[in-house]
Amino acid sequence: RKEVEQDPGPFNVPEGATVAFNCTYSNSASQSFFWYRQDCRKEPKLLMSVYSSGNEDGRFTAQLNRASQYISLLIRDSKLSDSATYLCVVRISGYALNFGKGTSLLVTP
């Protein structure tokens, strides 16, 4: 079973829409959680860390549910520039990260 699972999408949404992605992880001992963003033909970049209490960064809100072992990312008021692949990332222990395969988002005019 894959450590980190995401719906690959694609999610096609109009500008201004709200869209949510979920991600599940298999190891209950997982310690740290992140969302990375990867633009087409570019390298991944950290979007935000995910904290147990939930956290917000502008239009982006991340939530963690340890009991159900899932992480979510909510994007409000979608912009064309939000089009990208969103990678759910989990650290179990040590330094290595486990990446989900990514969820593709396309925001259309």
Added chain:
Amino acid sequence: DVKVTQSSRYLVKRTGEKVFLECVQDMDHENMFWYRQDPGLGLRLIYFSYDVKMKEKGDIPEGYSVSREKKERFSLILESASTNQTSMYLCASSFPGQGSEQFFGPGTRLTVL
């Protein structure tokens, strides 16, 4: 501005060749990583290093080796390239903290013929 550079953006090699992929970071990071990214499989960790001359196997180390002689440089070596090693290779680096962000290089698209 933080920077991770990789020696080549595109590389074409023949089966059986020895291939070196170089990665350099200028952020004084202790940790460095090599991933490969394939369609439908996502990013998979090949090897990582948490200090000079130290290395740890990732999820898919078979067919690869690494070298870290200096803090800023982490090399991935394909001893005898095979066609199934055709992939996008991404290097990353980070500080050692638990929540530390990994900074990625632009990637090397390797094709093995």
